[in-house]
Amino acid sequence: MRGRSARGRRPFPWFKLLLAILFVAFLSGGIYCGYLLYVTVRDMVARSQFPSLAQASLPPIVREERKSNISxxxxxxxxxxxxxxxxILILGLDQREGEPGPWRTDTMMVLTIDxxxxxxxxxxxxxxxWVHIPAYDKWDRINTAHFWGELNKYPGGGPALAMKTVYELLGEPIHYYVRVNFSGFVRAIDLIGGVDVYxxxxxxxxxxxxxxxxxxPLYIPAGQHHFDGxxxxxxxxTRHGSSDFDRLRRQQQVIMAARDRVMRLDLLPKLLPKLPQLMRELSDAVxxxxxxxxxxxxxxxADEIEPDRIQMAVIDSSMTMPAKTPEGWDVLLPIPEKIRELRNRLFASSxxxxxxxxxxxxxLAAEGARIAVRNGTPAGSMAARVAAFLREQGFQVVEYSNADRFDYRQTLIVDYTGKSYTVRRLAQLFGIPPENVRPGSNPQGAVDICLIIGEDLELPGE
Incomplete structure (x- = not known):
């Protein structure tokens, strides 16, 4: 910038864009380690001088331009x-060369940032x-949610249905997604010249x-190795007779090795001129x-969050039970109360x-009531606003949409499964009289309580 010496100049936005791209490129192997890679190279960027990339032609990795404030x-x-x-939901696709799809996910992670x-x-x-797949009222492995969304042309495709499924599992809204395939991981590792792994x-x-x-057949002897992508x-x-939990540890090991290589060999000055190539190569993979x-x-x-302020967590064997489906598939049954404890710790505010x-x-967590919010008024965004408010209060809203009509004058609570504490708290929160709290039946069983918004509902603080 004019008026500043080269020595004291802060890096221009292309540097941060490069690190964001590297950050995304390594998502398939572990986003936390991608963050560590960012931390490793950021100071080098601040001290170094590189040629301007203002004229670089960068293919987009953004799927489409967003036209509203809805995910x-x-x-x-x-x-x-x-x-x-x-x-942010991270989806690593089990995509094979030349295969038209749709694809299941091989990796699924949620990155949460406060x-x-x-x-x-x-x-x-x-x-x-083994989870409930919303919209189709079926139970399946969670890695099939993306597949069913793509196959059935669900609005927003596979990513949207995967986001909905994870939301229902955790009770936390998913705002964005990043989807990568195996080739993106392979190319990123090859770009830095491979990794050293013990x-x-x-x-x-x-x-x-x-x-x-x-x-x-895969055989890797014990000892030190240099791996290409x-x-x-x-x-x-590889599961190697073990589990997804061991795969995660190996995943982290490889990306830490990638971070170490970039740091040890001072690779960023060599990578920066390859930025257009990197973007071109990753545009079909990310x-x-x-x-x-x-x-x-x-x-x-990423520049502002210290490493000791990052938590890593896994839905592991202490939160799941192994089981077989009637078809003979090996699956993991979630233990809801254990997953809730993990969710509350990971997504907690300070x-x-x-x-x-x-x-x-x-x-509220002990009852675990699944709530559907239905807008029975002409106000188009009311269901979304009420759902967001309830989540802030600790309620588990798993879906929201329009009601069967838009002329409800009074707000109603329909109790399907007798979650009495949650029903009582909802009535207190919105001042709903007892006569507007009604029992109901829900054969599909996807939700426990339905809140139908009427014209009388006022959101606190509005």
Missing amino acids: TAGEPLPDWERKERVN PENKTAGLLSIPRDL VEEDIYDPQYPDDNYGYE EMALKYIR QTDLQLDEIMRLAKL VQLNEAQIEDLNK
Whole structure:
């Protein structure tokens, strides 16, 4: 910039864009480690001088331009100016060369960021988790949600249905997604010249999947190895007679090795001139509904969040039970109360609550009532606003939409399953009289309570 010396000049936005791209490129292997890569190189960027990339032609990785403040999955987006929490679903696709799709997901993670308190968390979800798939009222492995959304042309496609499914599992809205395939991971590792990894014990996987739905026996002896992108992918994908939880540990190991390589070899000056090539190569491997300004905001947040302010978590064997479906599939059944405890810890705000508020939240969590919000008024955004408000109060809103008509004068609560504490709290919150709280039947069983918004409902604070 004019008026500043080169020595004291802050890096121009292309530097942060580069780091954001690297951040996204490594999502398929672990976003936390991608953040560590960012931290490793950011100071080098601040001290270095690089040629301007103002004329570079960069293919977009953004799926499409957003035209409203509603997410791909139909949720209200966070207000960045008010520093509201941001939740991003990371989808790693099991996409094979030349295959038209649709594809299942091999990796599913939720990145949550609290801009106000400068904290972040990463939750890894096992692909065999047996969950309810919304919209189709079916139960399946969670890694099929993207497949069904693409196959049936669900609004917003596979990412939207995956976001809805994770939202129903956790009770936390998902605002954005990043979708990557295996080739993106392989190319990113190859771009930095491979990684050095120590394998603790021999790995032999006679049923490692090949690209033609067959098997390619995999053997990796114990010891020190230098892996190219293809071998690194095999190392993090193989189950080797173990579980998704071990895969996650290997995943983190490989990306930490990538971070170490960039740091040790001072690779950023060599990578920066390759930025247009990197973008071209990744444009068919990475897709997101994050807009460019939001990607830049994320890069800035990464600069502000200290490593000890990041939590990593896994829905692991302590929160699941192994089971077999009638078809003979091996799946993991979630233990809801254990997952709720993890969710509350990972997505918690640092706001101090009094004992009564803590007790209230605990009772709501214990009942675990799934709430549907239906807008029975002509106000188009009312369901979304009420849903967002209720989530802030600790209620588990799993869906919202329009009611069967738009002339409800009074707000109604329909209780399907007898979740009495949640029903009582909803009535108190909105001043709903007892005569407007009614029992009901819900054969599908997807929700426990339905709140139908009438003209008399007023949101506190509005």
